[in-house]
Amino acid sequence: MSSSNMTETLCIVGAWLVTFGAVGAYGASVILRGRRLSKIVPPEQRRWM
């Protein structure tokens, strides 16, 4: 595999990993934060539509 092909493959894989990694990590942090806060807030104040 040539150097340019290697760069191309790394950049393609990197772009998909960055996208899924960043959005996935953010999503997980929001979910975990919500679960942590739910233990503090009384049930009658956490009713979703």
Added chain:
Amino acid sequence: MTTTKIQSASTESPAPTGTGSRGTKVLGGFALVFLIVAVAYGLFISPPDAQLGNTIRIIYMHVPTVMAAYMAFIITAVSSGMYLWKRTEFWDLLGSSGAEIGVLFFAVTIVDGALWGKVTWGVFWRWEPRLTTSAVLLIMYIGYLAVRAIPADPRTRATRCAIIGIVAIVNVPIVHKAVDWWRGLHQGKTVLGTIDPEMGGTQLFAMYSALIAGLLVCVWLLIHRFRAGFLAERASDLGLDQALEERRLESSPATGEDA
């Protein structure tokens, strides 16, 4: 009377243990399906582009993330206007949730674009119109989040953020139209905003699958982030109430120690 009470308690669903609900589960399910399709077509099934080659596979991530970011920023702007009109916590929370998610998607867009630029132009970054206006847009919304993090009265903080949310949206059409208004390195519109897209067949299918997945994930995140923000406000209120109660008890003259 007692029987009725027990029956109503047993039929009432328990309070959720997080920010999820049936609606978010359905939405998340749809997003997951479109993500799987986007991965299959974007990485494996669709052929390389005649001009872009395999780098089109980066565009399958680049375009959906920027559209998700634009949507989040528009939600922030609308919520900011609504907050200044209605002055309710709902619009403030929705606006801040949109800004945070918009920054996430836009930062990812810029990184994806830089990786595409490395392959196509040989460099990660060029100070050309689209990239420069994008950097300004990202900095403006990071500023929004920074202002939100400054300790202040909630209403004052919400008003400051609402003003920034309205001012910052002006930059979105400038970023989007930068490729038409100024000569730069960044390529023009390929799919969105064109009558005759420069791609077709499985490439177009991969792009639209990724686009729908990106927008669904954005909405899913927005709902969870909004609810987490709502819970944080309630927890903060509880902490304040508790502190006030403790202070009241401390200052009460009827305690044993004081006597």
